[in-house]
Amino acid sequence: MRKSYLLAVLLLGPAGLGADPQAPVPPEQEPHHHVLLKNDFVEVVRATLAPGESTLYHIHTHDSAGVDLADSTTTEQLMGGKEGPPSTSKAGEAWAQERNPKPYIHRVHNVGSGAMDLIDVELLQQPKHPSAHAAAKIEAENPQARVYEWNLAPGAVSAMHTHERPYVIIAATPMQLKMAAPDGRSLRETVKAGDFHWIEASVTHSLANEGQTAGEIVEIELK
Numbered sequence: 001m002r003k004s005y006l007l008a009v010l011l012l013g014p015a016g017l018g019a020d021p022q023a024p025v026p027p028e029q030e031p032h033h034h035v036l037l038k039n040d041f042v043e044v045v046r047a048t049l050a051p052g053e054s055t056l057y058h059i060h061t062h063d064s065a066g067v068d069l070a071d072s073t074t075t076e077q078l079m080g081g082k083e084g085p086p087s088t089s090k091a092g093e094a095w096a097q098e099r100n101p102k103p104y105i106h107r108v109h110n111v112g113s114g115a116m117d118l119i120d121v122e123l124l125q126q127p128k129h130p131s132a133h134a135a136a137k138i139e140a141e142n143p144q145a146r147v148y149e150w151n152l153a154p155g156a157v158s159a160m161h162t163h164e165r166p167y168v169i170i171a172a173t174p175m176q177l178k179m180a181a182p183d184g185r186s187l188r189e190t191v192k193a194g195d196f197h198w199i200e201a202s203v204t205h206s207l208a209n210e211g212q213t214a215g216e217i218v219e220i221e222l223k
Contacts, residue, residue, distance in 0.1 A: 024057040024079060024105045027122070033058070037198055041166055041222060042121050046194060049074070049116040054109040061103045063142045065096040066120040067172050067218045069193045073112030079105035086111050089118070091193075092172045094147045094218045096140035119170055119194055121145075121220050127165075130223035135161045143223070150217040152209035158217075162204040167221035170196040175215025178208040 027033040027045055032055050037044040043062075049055065049072075057079055068089040077083040110116045123144040130143075136159065140147040150158045152175070160182060171177065171191035180186040182204055209215045 022057055024059045027058050027060065027120075030056050030058040033120075036196070039198070041123075041125050042168060042198065043124060044168060044196060044198070045120045045122065047116070047118050047120055049108060049110040051110050051113055051115065055107045057105055057107045059103045059105050060099050060122070062122045062124055063096075063098050063144045064120055064122045065094070065140065065142065065145045065147050065220045066118055067092065067094045067170055068118045069172065070115055070117040071112075072110060072114055072116040074116055075109045075111055077107050077109070083109065088112075089116075092149075092151075092216045094139055094149050094172070096142040096145060096147050096220075098142040117194070119196065121168055123222070125222075127223045131165050133164060135163050135167075135219070135221060141223075145223060146221050148219040148221065150207050150219070152207065152215050152217070154209055154212050154214065157208040158206050160204060160206045162202070163199070163219070163221055164202055165222045166198070166200040167203075167219050168196055168198050170194070170218045170220070172216040172218050173214070174211075175209050175213070175217075176211035177215070177217065178210050179205045180208065181205055 028035045032049050034046045036046055070091050073086050073088045075083050075086055134146055136148045138146050139149045174192050177191050178186055178188045207217050
């Protein structure tokens with residue numbers, strides 16, 4: 001049997017024995033991952049996948065957090081493993097992942113009828129001294145970040161809250177957003193799903209929905 005195995009390797013090579021010949025790539029080199037921002041702290045990526053499409057195998061070397069922008073059904077396949085069962089994601093669902101093991105190598109297949117669309121924030125630096133204070137109710141977290149969700153009905157206003165650490169604010173849905181400071185200063189912005197800002201300053205604000213439909217904002221704050 002050993003002789004037959006060696007002959008197969010010589011004649012067919014590793015690919016002939018079922019190995020995948022595609023070398024994994026970093027997310028920024030994967031065609032369905034689009035880098036929107038990269039600095040010393042975060043890499044903000046928008047990943048989109050049409051029905052039936054698959055990503056290449058790609059490597060995640062950092063913990064991450066993000067939000068789904070559309071309902072989708074996908075499968076995941078780890079490098080060297082079998083394709084897993086379908087998993088359904090809902091628009092507006094925020095998450096935080098601790099990549100284990102690292103590096104985490106996988107590919108994703110869209111097996112649903114709608115497009116996969118999400119914002120993924122790769123967390124590039126581990127905090128030396130994590131903050132002990134959360135800005136609001138924590139919806140998800142990992143060792144590097146906390147995730148807050150604000151689901152705002154028309155006319156609703158969030159609690160006033162303070163970000164002591166840098167954070168990414170993401171519009172999970174379209175809305176008429178108003179951000180107000182304690183001294184009454186405010187900023188109004190019409191946002192689309194997937195719009196985001198990176199803020200490094202300490203900020204105290206509330207978030208208000210001045211539109212006619214419900215909206216959702218996700219904040220990913222470094223610890």
